[in-house]
Amino acid sequence: MPASSAVRDPLALDRQVCFALAVAAREVVALYRPVLEPLGLTHPQYLVMLALWERDCRSLRNLAETLALDPGTLSPLVKRLAAAGLVRRERDPQDERLLAVTLTPAGRALRREAQHVPGQIVGRLGLPVPDLEHLNDVLRAVIRAATGE
DSSP: OOTTTSOOOTTOGGGOHHHHHHHHHHHHHHHHHHHHGGGTOOHHHHHHHHHHHHSSSEEHHHHHHHHTOOHHHHHHHHHHHHHTTSEEEEEETTEEEEEEEEEOHHHHHHHHHHTTHHHHHHHHHTOOHHHHHHHHHHHHHHHHHHHTO
């Protein structure tokens, strides 16, 4: 039977959103590796730095919420960034239970070097910026739907 008249298998791998998202995420993150390597950052560390460049001095809890990461996953990332001299981890003087994460001067300076990252990624993808912006909007809608927000 021709494919056009056949009922599409709902379990076909190429129809699974989870598969497309997993492969796309893996491949896009791989594009970041050679771009971030000269900055001394992994992709997860880059995400932490992006959040801090957006708003410095965050609690570990706030940073975890912003990045949609478990604090247990985030903590080792922040420790490695601190060891690299890019952030400081200090108890919040207002609330000793909270760990405050702040940029160091080196962490703030790294932002200037990172300015080229988005353009390089767009270039490596070879897709028009409006298409990538639309994809970002659709993915954010998927995230909201999946999380019930």
